[in-house]
Amino acid sequence: MARYLLKRIFYMILTLLIVATVTFFLMKLMPGSPYANEAKMTLTQRQIMDQQYGLNKPIWQQYLIYIAGMLHGDFGTSFQYSNQPVASLIGARLGASVQLGLQALILGVVLGVIAGAIAAMRQGTWVDSTATVISILGKSVPNFVLAVLLQYYIGLKLGWFPIAGWGQFSQTIMPTIALAVGPFAETARFIRTSMVDTLSSDYIELGKAKGLSRMEVIRKHAMRNSMIPLVTLIGPYAVALMTGSMVIENIFNVPGIGEQFVKSILTNDYPTIMGITMVYCIGLVVILLITDIVYGLIDPRIRLDESEA
């Protein structure tokens, strides 16, 4: 296991380095400069600015300087937010996105598993049809439409929760619901299919024949086996949710990272683009590693050491 982990960590670092390199050079291909007043500055002024920020150096030199800084934990200073280190900018914004993402993931997956399991157990009945319709709706109605509806009816008309803002738990409820619809629908659909398969397996029949109660069969055998494919799904979902959704964050005024990323690209804020890309990438490789480890725990047939041997 230790050897496997070391190997994986080595590959993770390699992946990060490749992503950093590719992103850096692609980013430098974007036209324009990071200066907001670019159009109003003369060519000489732009050249002086470039000199100040080291943007007049050859790109490979800028790359080496960036990588050296990154290895020392220095992600540079933002252009948009004058003098603010990218690390603290991301730190301040990531918290809200991670919190919302986790809440949405837990809510969506838990409800999705319950709905999917019930639908599979009551296959072909109205319960199954209802669960299917709900999950199709959840998959096809964009979350921002739901967000606007929630905000108008629950926030403004009924006044149950704050319309927008950040700082109190009550302000996280509506964005969480809006974000949870996606993972809910996906999980419900997945668990239903997977469990319908599992329930028709021989070992389930065997369990029943041995006199196990219906609930025991479901809990000990059907559920566990149906969860395996779900792990593959949840990993990337977790990263996507925790790295923020620009639209939902904008609707509910959440100070998250989603919009920062888009804005940094539109404004050529090079250090911020790199910083957020690296955070996304680290999140993804770490979650993928965790997913693989969790696989081994859920399914004893998967032995990490052996699979690498």
Next chain:
Amino acid sequence: MKKWKKYLSASLLTAVSAATLAACSKSSSSGTKQTLNWMTKSELQTLDLSKVTDATSLDQINNSMEGLYRLGKNSKVENALATRTEVSKDGKVWHFTLRKNAKWSNGDPVTAKDFVYSWRRTVDPKTASQYAYLFSGVKNADDVVAGKKKVESLGVKADDNQHLTVTLDRRIPYFKLLMGFGVFFPQNEHAVEKYGKNYGTSSKTMVYNGPFVSKGWTGSNLAWKLVKNKDYWDKSKVKLSKINYSVQKTPSTDYNLYQAGKLDAALLAPQATKQLKNQAGYTIRPASSTQYLQLNEKNKLFQNTDFRRALSLSVNRKALASAVGGANKPVTTFSPNSMTEVNGKDYTNLVKTAETDKLMTYNPTLAKSYWKKAQKALGKSKVNFTLLTYDDDDAKKAGEYLQSTIESNLKGVNVRVNNLPKKTVLVRGQNGNFDALLMGWQADFTDPISFLDLNTSNASYNWGKWANKEYDKYVAASKTTANENARFEDLAKAERVLLTEQGVVPLYQPAEAWMIRPTVKDVVYNGAGANYNFKYAYVEK
């Protein structure tokens, strides 16, 4: 299933339209407290006036800091830190006497040295201020910005704590307006040194000398406050005790908050303006900005004046402004409306003549006749060109409209619209790599020269390279005369040449529609520079 679908689509439709249309504003909870709940559409990026580039930050600086003058309604210059101003006959030397009772929030007095320090810091190439170009005209500023001279050579001097002298390279007729712009405000050296890299990156790492002080801004959060400054020299005039500021990026959200009484001002979505325009509180905020076409004279087609005129005449500007949506207004001049007043009248009235109005008004018949003349001169019956625009919604709508109106009115003209990201468009513009370019110019200060300077032969922003000696002559003349009326007359003459020749094709003036609670009074709005001044604002009880 069918019933479900019907029910769902009906409720979706009702809800979405209700979210945008619903009216019935509730009474403000803030009505009695002298607290204002205001919004801005983008994050506060810095409080450091040497680093500022964006409108939100400029607004915060304008309300928490103060310079020689403060700009009132219609950019009227009011004394702020300056109590007396003397100007030399040639207009190149300015002596300011500063008030004695102005203090920084750290207790230091505000002195002439703070201005010298601030200006030198901004023009220092090491600071890399993106507004350093505004100092052009202050003695040696261009050379200092270019790193050719030391910052100490800049034409600003503290004679003593209360007296400041500014020397200019040339007369700057709009110098007073500049002095009301945040970039020219003083800075407290102790604070800049004390906070170092953190200076201006949060409310706490900053000192203030304006009507309000900033509280609660941590660097990237979406809500903060402006609280009345107890040390402000003119605090008896400041009626608001607090302004709660929040960043709102979705118009439906801010309008919901407005209806719930949580906001006193809400920026409306363009599609909501039609439904709400008759309601109390509906307010149009025109920007000192013009959207226009730059035509590249490298292309023979655009060297032809008749063709440029034909283009102008083929556009129904009213229809274009409404196609783009919101509260945008068609223009008949290049300088926007409601920007500058000359002897109590809008400057644009001075510009307009029957001839310019004729060329700026939709007239398909006249457009065709100019197009025929152009066809003859060019020796072609069919021409193609590409219209380059940004890829945002407004630019796309404008591009589509222009394409259809030009092609349908000028048979034989084929327009291809190319929507590209803003940064790409700017690079293409600067390199002269375009045929026709749709873009906007936003003034930094409310004087027509901020528009007319763009089109002189050597202007760095004249990407289309339209050149006209007469135009250059009038613009140059406006800079040497000491008589204000003669100066505006020169500017108007220049602008008439521009419009008659259609050196650029002005199209519309962008404007935003807001709902502002009718109980909110005396908020000063200006379309250029810092938009808001809350010094005298109050909430009627």
